[in-house]
Amino acid sequence: MSNNVLTYIHENRENHLNELIEFLRIPSISALSDHKGDVRKAAEWAVQSLEKAGLTTVELMETPGHPVVYGEWSSADNTHTILVYGHYDVQPVDPVELWDSPPFEPVIHDEKLFARGASDDKGQTFMHIKAVEALLKVNGKLPFNVKFLIEGEEEIGSPSLDAFVADNKELLAADVLLISDTPMLGKGRPAVCTGLRGMCSLQVDVKGAKGDLHSGLYGGAVQNSIHALVQLLDTLRDENGRIQVEGFYDNVIEPTAEERESYKNLGDYETELKDELGVRELFGEKGYTAREHTWIRPTLEVNGIYGGFQGEGVKTVIPSEAHAKITCRLVPGQDPDQISEFIEKHLEAHTPPGVTVTTKRFDKGKPFLAPTDHPAFKTAADSYEKVYGEPALFTRMGGSIPVVETFDQVLNIPILLMGFGLPSENFHAPNEHFHLENYDKGIETLITYWETVTFD
Amino acid sequence: MSNNVLTYIHENRENHLNELIEFLRIPSISALSDHKGDVRKAAEWAVQSLEKAGLTTVELMETPGHPVVYGEWSSADNTHTILVYGHYDVQPVDPVELWDSPPFEPVIHDEKLFARGASDDKGQTFMHIKAVEALLKVNGKLPFNVKFLIEGEEEIGSPSLDAFVADNKELLAADVLLISDTPMLGKGRPAVCTGLRGMCSLQVDVKGAKGDLHSGLYGGAVQNSIHALVQLLDTLRDENGRIQVEGFYDNVIEPTAEERESYKNLGDYETELKDELGVRELFGEKGYTAREHTWIRPTLEVNGIYGGFQGEGVKTVIPSEAHAKITCRLVPGQDPDQISEFIEKHLEAHTPPGVTVTTKRFDKGKPFLAPTDHPAFKTAADSYEKVYGEPALFTRMGGSIPVVETFDQVLNIPILLMGFGLPSENFHAPNEHFHLENYDKGIETLITYWETVTFD
Numbered sequence: 001m002s003n004n005v006l007t008y009i010h011e012n013r014e015n016h017l018n019e020l021i022e023f024l025r026i027p028s029i030s031a032l033s034d035h036k037g038d039v040r041k042a043a044e045w046a047v048q049s050l051e052k053a054g055l056t057t058v059e060l061m062e063t064p065g066h067p068v069v070y071g072e073w074s075s076a077d078n079t080h081t082i083l084v085y086g087h088y089d090v091q092p093v094d095p096v097e098l099w100d101s102p103p104f105e106p107v108i109h110d111e112k113l114f115a116r117g118a119s120d121d122k123g124q125t126f127m128h129i130k131a132v133e134a135l136l137k138v139n140g141k142l143p144f145n146v147k148f149l150i151e152g153e154e155e156i157g158s159p160s161l162d163a164f165v166a167d168n169k170e171l172l173a174a175d176v177l178l179i180s181d182t183p184m185l186g187k188g189r190p191a192v193c194t195g196l197r198g199m200c201s202l203q204v205d206v207k208g209a210k211g212d213l214h215s216g217l218y219g220g221a222v223q224n225s226i227h228a229l230v231q232l233l234d235t236l237r238d239e240n241g242r243i244q245v246e247g248f249y250d251n252v253i254e255p256t257a258e259e260r261e262s263y264k265n266l267g268d269y270e271t272e273l274k275d276e277l278g279v280r281e282l283f284g285e286k287g288y289t290a291r292e293h294t295w296i297r298p299t300l301e302v303n304g305i306y307g308g309f310q311g312e313g314v315k316t317v318i319p320s321e322a323h324a325k326i327t328c329r330l331v332p333g334q335d336p337d338q339i340s341e342f343i344e345k346h347l348e349a350h351t352p353p354g355v356t357v358t359t360k361r362f363d364k365g366k367p368f369l370a371p372t373d374h375p376a377f378k379t380a381a382d383s384y385e386k387v388y389g390e391p392a393l394f395t396r397m398g399g400s401i402p403v404v405e406t407f408d409q410v411l412n413i414p415i416l417l418m419g420f421g422l423p424s425e426n427f428h429a430p431n432e433h434f435h436l437e438n439y440d441k442g443i444e445t446l447i448t449y450w451e452t453v454t455f456d
Numbered sequence: 457m458s459n460n461v462l463t464y465i466h467e468n469r470e471n472h473l474n475e476l477i478e479f480l481r482i483p484s485i486s487a488l489s490d491h492k493g494d495v496r497k498a499a500e501w502a503v504q505s506l507e508k509a510g511l512t513t514v515e516l517m518e519t520p521g522h523p524v525v526y527g528e529w530s531s532a533d534n535t536h537t538i539l540v541y542g543h544y545d546v547q548p549v550d551p552v553e554l555w556d557s558p559p560f561e562p563v564i565h566d567e568k569l570f571a572r573g574a575s576d577d578k579g580q581t582f583m584h585i586k587a588v589e590a591l592l593k594v595n596g597k598l599p600f601n602v603k604f605l606i607e608g609e610e611e612i613g614s615p616s617l618d619a620f621v622a623d624n625k626e627l628l629a630a631d632v633l634l635i636s637d638t639p640m641l642g643k644g645r646p647a648v649c650t651g652l653r654g655m656c657s658l659q660v661d662v663k664g665a666k667g668d669l670h671s672g673l674y675g676g677a678v679q680n681s682i683h684a685l686v687q688l689l690d691t692l693r694d695e696n697g698r699i700q701v702e703g704f705y706d707n708v709i710e711p712t713a714e715e716r717e718s719y720k721n722l723g724d725y726e727t728e729l730k731d732e733l734g735v736r737e738l739f740g741e742k743g744y745t746a747r748e749h750t751w752i753r754p755t756l757e758v759n760g761i762y763g764g765f766q767g768e769g770v771k772t773v774i775p776s777e778a779h780a781k782i783t784c785r786l787v788p789g790q791d792p793d794q795i796s797e798f799i800e801k802h803l804e805a806h807t808p809p810g811v812t813v814t815t816k817r818f819d820k821g822k823p824f825l826a827p828t829d830h831p832a833f834k835t836a837a838d839s840y841e842k843v844y845g846e847p848a849l850f851t852r853m854g855g856s857i858p859v860v861e862t863f864d865q866v867l868n869i870p871i872l873l874m875g876f877g878l879p880s881e882n883f884h885a886p887n888e889h890f891h892l893e894n895y896d897k898g899i900e901t902l903i904t905y906w907e908t909v910t911f912d
Contacts, residue, residue: 197672201770210734215757216653216855219785220697220749221729223739226758226780227693234690237683239808241676273677278666283679283810293676301671302682303773308760314657314781314818317759324682325770329675352695354739362770399672 005447008134013440017113019049020126023088024106024115030066030089030156039152042088042122043067046150049126053133055148061168063160066152070171073136074145080455081145083174083413084132085403086125086181087154090117091428098430111436118434119421124180125150127420127439131446143450147174151403154181158403165410175414175455176376177407178446182419184438185266185393190384190445192377193417195295195396196404197329198367200336203360204229204347206307206322213318222318223354226307229322232357235350236300236326236343241285243300245339245346253333253369255296262394263291294398299329300343329398332369340364365400366409374414375454383448384418387441392418418445461903464590469896473569475505476582479544480562480571486522486545486612495608498544498578499523502606505582509589511604517624519616522608526627529592530601536911537601539630539869540588541859542581542637543610546573547884554886567892574890576883580636580876581606583895587902599906603630607859610637614859621866631870631911632832633863634902638875639883640894641722641849646840646901648833649873651751651852652860653785654823656792659816660685660780660803662763671772678774679810682763685778688813691806692756692782692799697741699756701795701802709789709825711752718850719747750854755785756799785854788825796820821856822865830870831910839904840874843897848874874901 009016028042029035043060050058050071057072066089074081093103093116101107106115113123128148135142149172153160165172182193208225209218238244269291270282284293293299307322309315328339344359351357370377372394384392407415420442426432465472484498485491499516506514506527513528522545530537549559549572557563562571569579584604591598605628609616621628638649664681665674694700725747726738740749749755763778765771784795800815807813826833828850840848863871876898882888 199672199772201772203770208733208735213733214855215755215759215783216655216750216785216853218729218733218750219755219757219854220753221738221740221746222733222735224757226761227689230686230689230758230761231693231695233683233686237687239687273674277664277669277674277678279664279678279810281810282677283808284677290677294672294674297676299671299675301675301680301772301774302686302764303671303771303775304764304766305682305686305778306762306766308758309781310760310762310779314659314783315759316655316657316757316783318757319759322761323766325765327671327770327772329672352739354735354737397672398675399670 004138005134006444008138009130009443009447016130020113020123021106023049023122023126024117025104027104028089028117028152029092030153031092039066039089043069043152046088049129050148053129054136055132055146063164065160068152068164069148069150071148072146073132073142075141078143078145081147081174082450083147083149083172083177084128085177085179085407086128086148086150087121087152088125088150089152089155090122091120091155093430095430100431103432108436112433113436113439114431114433116432118432119425120427120432121154121181123434123439124420124442127442128178128180128446131443131450134447135450147172154403158406161403162406165406169410172411174411177411177413177415179404179415179417180419180442181401182397182417183421183423184419185395187422188388188390190388190390190392191395191419192380192392193397193419194370194372194377194394195332196368196400197298197331197398198334198336198365198405199327199329199400200340200364201325201327201362202340202343203362204232204324204326205358205360206232206355207320208355209318209320212320215316215318218318223352224318225322225355226319228352228355229305229307229324231352232347232350233302233324236346241283243298245300245342247342248298248300248339251333251335252298252331259394260292263289263295266291266393295396296331298331298334301327303327330367332367334367336364336366365402365405368404368408368415370416371414375456376414376416379449379453380416380418383445383452386448387445460594461590462900464594465586465899465903472586476569476579477562479505479578479582480573481560483560484545484573484608485548486609487548495522495545499525499608502544505585506604509585510592511588511602519620521616524608524620525604525606527604528602529588529598531597534599534601537603537630538906539603539605539628539633540584541633541635541863542584542604542606543577543608544581544606545608545611546578547576547611549886551886556887559888564892568889569892569895570887570889572888574888575877575881576888577610577637579890579895580898583876583899584634584636584902587899587906590903591906603628610859614862617859618862621862625866628867630867633867633869633871635860635871635873636875636898637857638853638873639877639879640875641851643878644844644846646844646846646848647851647875648836648848649853649875650826650828650833650850651788652824652856653754653787653854654790654792654821654861655783655785655856656796656820657781657783657818658796658799659818660688660782661814661816662688662778662811663776664811665774665776668776669774671774674774679808680774681778681811682775684808684811685761685763685780687808688803688806689758689780692802697739699754701756701798703798704754704756704795707789707791708754708787715850716748719745719751722747722849751852752787754787754790757783759783786823788823790823792820792822821858821861824860824864824871826872827870831912832870832872835905835909836872836874839901839908842904843901
């Protein structure tokens with residue numbers, strides 16, 4: 001890394017942290033309508049911060065919800081563009097009595113910055129702004145064009161983002177998208193998240209007799225909707241945890257042997273997980289580790305079940321109806337609509353006698369798989385290594401990040417999830433904080449990335 | 457039947473019906489504390505009615521709840537005693553707007569007496585009083601001693617009766633117990649109910665991880681409590697409806713081939729049942745008819761199930777807990793405690809990995825099987841035949857009648873369930889009524905019974 005850029009960062013560290021603290025003081029809780037003004041204030045703050053960094057086109061763009069902040073610096077000399085995504089909104093702070101210091105009065109303790117949004121995602125977004133600022137101030141230019149898209153609705157599921165990205169596809173065109181909103185594996189263990197699971201979801205409704213029946217007068221002669229539902233759901237999974245829906249695994253893109261080997265090298269996860277969950281034994285599809293269960297294998301989970309009597313004691317009723325909620329986590333290669341269809345077919349084929357079964361589909365999302373052979377990924381790992389002394393591990397996450405799916409579908413460019421938070425930093429919980437070690441090293445890593453990345 | 461007794465009944469028909477109407481005017485709803493005074497008024501009415509019938513010892517006996525009315529007539533000449541049980545309390549009347557005439561303003565339409573309690577059980581209890589009155593008035597004596605036990609808490613589950621019967625075992629000693637509180641099979645088809653199912657009940661609680669989990673972050677690596685519950689419950693029954701709990705059927709007393717043959721002669725029940733329940737097909741244990749499923753076969757039903765998310769849409773949660781309520785209907789030979797134990801053992805043996813399963817027992821009751829070879833039963837069938845031109849069918853009921861279990865356990869005498877109501881008479885529902893045809897024939901049947909029964 002050029003010494004001058006690093007010097008700029010070091011000399012301005014205190015000023016920059018004070019700026020971040022100012023940003024964190026704004027209670028930009030997107031979920032609460034009372035905070036609508038604060039959310040806008042945070043957007044305006046981000047506009048000023050991008051302008052201060054030296055971006056030439058900075059704009060607060062309206063959406064049906066909270067505004068998007070857009071910033072750009074470009075030069076005719078540059079042939080490639082880096083797009084940076086972040087968000088300036090934060091989670092609610094309840095239960096506020098569990099915070100050791102007020103969530104919007106940032107404090108630094110033990111080299112950790114405590115405040116709502118410190119890590120998720122004001123702190124990490126701010127690092128990108130300061131990395132670009134340092135490069136522009138010291139060099140007067142950037143080696144690539146930059147575009148910033150900082151939204152204010154991430155914590156409420158980005159309801160305006162799909163339309164915004166689709167409507168502004170040209171404006172957002174770039175060669176790579178950088179997002180810092182995922183955790184590292186642990187202290188000193190940087191990670192690039194290269195895969196996310198998708199989702200499909202449905203409700204299963206079982207209907208038997210036209211009303212609830214007296215179990216004495218009718219019991220034994222008529223199908224019980226709960227029994228039928230239980231029998232039906234039990235056909236979905238075998239005793240080894242493998243999903244029995246025909247076609248379910250057909251299109252799964254298996255990770256390479258090398259990728260699976262790299263997961264093994266991350267060390268034991270089972271013991272930690274058992275402790276964390278308070279269970280004596282884990283349970284998952286035979287032939288895979290716990291990390292693989294959550295990262296590279298699809299699931300089918302019953303998230304809710306209900307029918308009949310739920311009060312104290314017992315009631316001798318044969319329930320007319322029984323219901324279940326199902327979601328699948330899908331891995332690369334699986335299509336949410338196709339999997340939903342397979343499940344519906346399975347349920348139809350296995351419907352027990354004496355009941356009718358109907359289904360209703362809900363939310364869905366496609367899985368994400370990063371093109372890890374693209375040079376932008378190797379540079380990321382190398383940049384981390386130069387700063388942390390450890391190459392970034394290419395990991396995955398079992399959850400979904402809806403914005404990643406949106407960008408992946410609409411922009412169709414490599415998405416690089418370079419996070420600097422730690423899993424222990426209480427995102428969405430009381431006492432959210434950000435380790436300044438990763439604030440400092442993160443900015444250096446980003447500057448290194450800007451200085452070394454290639455696109456061909 | 458002696459002509460004089462019959463003449464007494466015929467000549468006094470209008471007076472008796474007016475008396476019954478007076479009885480029915482009292483809104484003795486035992487479930488509603490506002491009606492406590494009315495319940496007592498009905499008890500006092502029953503006392504007067506027994507006194508008027510010529511019983512010599514009549515007493516209103518206090519209990520912790522509503523009083524019991526006791527009446528007795530005995531003679532040193534008699535060696536046997538008939539005990540009659542009935543109840544003077546009635547069900548609530550909601551929804552009252554569905555009644556065509558006010559529930560406590562009895563009216564006669566088309567030879568049917570409409571009022572709450574007309575059939576269940578004031579009308580049927582009154583018939584016993586009038587049969588005894590006719591015999592006493594005309595003959596000056598009865599061929600057997602008689603005891604009446606008329607309670608006021610049947611519609612709320614007879615909470616005081618167990619203790620009352622146990623405390624008054626000597627007082628209630630008798631050779632046979634007559635109860636008229638069960639329906640005939642249909643118009644002109646008298647029936648003696650010779651068997652009732654017992655019950656045992658339990659709750660099953662499944663616990664996995666210490667809290668609900670995010671299905672993205674953990675899904676696939678940890679047991680899902682709902683899946684585990686579903687898998688566990690599905691082991692309880694096979695696809696043919698046969699219960700898979702070891703020992704479940706071991707002690708079932710199979711009905712005789714003759715008894716099963718007699719059920720076949722009752723005619724088709726399946727078509728009627730499908731229509732009534734609104735299902736395209738019935739479902740029950742292979743090898744038995746629908747009537748047998750509900751009368752002579754034990755069941756295991758899941759009456760309620762719950763766990764995880766039950767709201768609108770979906771929530772990607774792996775629930776920590778899942779619960780089910782189970783009741784069994786038991787047939788003669790099965791012991792509720794033993795069956796509960798068998799089920800608990802089965803659940804323990806089939807507990808899926810990664811969860812703990814606990815159970816809690818609730819209400820239970822023993823099955824009832826009448827000693828149909830006792831001469832008191834043959835006389836009942838013959839008495840019905842003399843009046844109706846049809847012998848009473850020996851049938852069973854799939855439900856339980858808690859008072860029958862109490863009498864069976866404590867008094868240990870034959871219990872004869874000689875009902876005169878029709879299944880269509882809306883017990884517990886709006887527009888309850890009683891067919892006067894069965895009121896008239898019923899009194900004649902009871903008098904015939906008194907005049908012909910033998911005990912040896």
